[in-house]
Amino acid sequence: MEVPEPAEPTARRRRGRTTLLIAAAAVLGVVAGTCVGYLIQADREPTKLASLSQPVLTQAKGPAPEPLSAAQDRQVKVDGDLRKLLLKKPAGAKEADWLTGDDGWMDLGTYAESYESPGDMFGELVGDEFRRAAVTGWESGNQTVEIRLxxxxxxxxxxxxxxxxxxxxxADAKSGTDSWSVPGTGEGMAYVHTKPKTEAGYLPQYSAEATASRGDIAVEIWVYDTKPIPKAKILDLAERQMERL
Structure with missing residues (x-):
C-alpha cells in the first residue's frame, strides 16, 4: 500500500474574537468591584502610614563582575543565525526535501501560507512584529519531523x-488527543493525536505536536507516522529543542 508524501503541518487559524470579548467582560467585572471597594474605603478613618525611612545599605566591595561571554549571553545567541539553534538531523535520517522556505528560512509570506486564511494571518503577523523564522525537518522510515523557530x-x-x-x-480542540507539559518550559505542551487521518489507498497517518516559547522565540514541532507516535518521542524532541534556546 502506498505511503503518502509528508503532509504540511495542520493549518492553524488564530483564535476568534469571542475569547477577547470574554476577557473584556472579566476586566469590567474587576473594575466594577474595585470601584465599590474605593467607595467603602472612603467612609473609613485614614490609616497612618509607616515611616518611609529605610536603613542605608552598604555597597559591596570588590571588582565589578565580568560581562557575559557570547556563549553565556542568550541574547547574543538568539540574535545570531537562528538556524544553528534548531535540532540537528539524527544520524541515518534523510533530509526533508518537502520543507517550505529557502535554505532553512521562512519569510513572513511563506509562514502565513501555512494558515487557513493566509491574507488575514499575514496582517496579524505584521501586527505581532514578526521578525524571522527558521525551519528544519527529516524523514526516518515512514516517520517525518518538522521543527520551526x-x-x-x-x-x-x-x-x-x-x-x-x-x-x-x-491542539486541545482535536478529538482523541492526549497531552503533557514539556518539563522546564512553563506553558509548553506536547500532544499525541491518537486518531489517524485516513484516505482510501493510503496508510493511516498519525500525528503529534509540541509548542513552547522562550523569550522572543516560539517553537513548533510536528511528527507524522503511519503508526501511533509514542509520548516519549514528542517530549524528547521538545525538551532537546528547548535546551538549545
Whole structure:
C-alpha cells in the first residue's frame, strides 16, 4: 500500500474574537468591584502610614563582575543565525526535501501560507512584529519531523507566548488527543493525536505536536507516522529543542 508524501503541518487559524470579548467582560467585572471597594474605603478613618525611612545599605566591595561571554549571553545567541539553534538531523535520517522556505528560512509570506486564511494571518503577523523564522525537518522510515523557530521583535507585546497559546488551543480542540507539559518550559505542551487521518489507498497517518516559547522565540514541532507516535518521542524532541534556546 502506498505511503503518502509528508503532509504540511495542520493549518492553524488564530483564535476568534469571542475569547477577547470574554476577557473584556472579566476586566469590567474587576473594575466594577474595585470601584465599590474605593467607595467603602472612603467612609473609613485614614490609616497612618509607616515611616518611609529605610536603613542605608552598604555597597559591596570588590571588582565589578565580568560581562557575559557570547556563549553565556542568550541574547547574543538568539540574535545570531537562528538556524544553528534548531535540532540537528539524527544520524541515518534523510533530509526533508518537502520543507517550505529557502535554505532553512521562512519569510513572513511563506509562514502565513501555512494558515487557513493566509491574507488575514499575514496582517496579524505584521501586527505581532514578526521578525524571522527558521525551519528544519527529516524523514526516518515512514516517520517525518518538522521543527520551526519563530522569532518576534516583541517591542509592543509578548507575541511568542501568544503563538503558543494559539497552538495549544487548536491542539486541545482535536478529538482523541492526549497531552503533557514539556518539563522546564512553563506553558509548553506536547500532544499525541491518537486518531489517524485516513484516505482510501493510503496508510493511516498519525500525528503529534509540541509548542513552547522562550523569550522572543516560539517553537513548533510536528511528527507524522503511519503508526501511533509514542509520548516519549514528542517530549524528547521538545525538551532537546528547548535546551538549545
Amino acid at each position: 519563530l522569532q518576534f521583535r516583541q517591542e509592543e507585546s509578548g507575541a511568542a507566548a501568544d503563538v503558543v497559546d494559539n497552538n495549544e488551543y487548536w
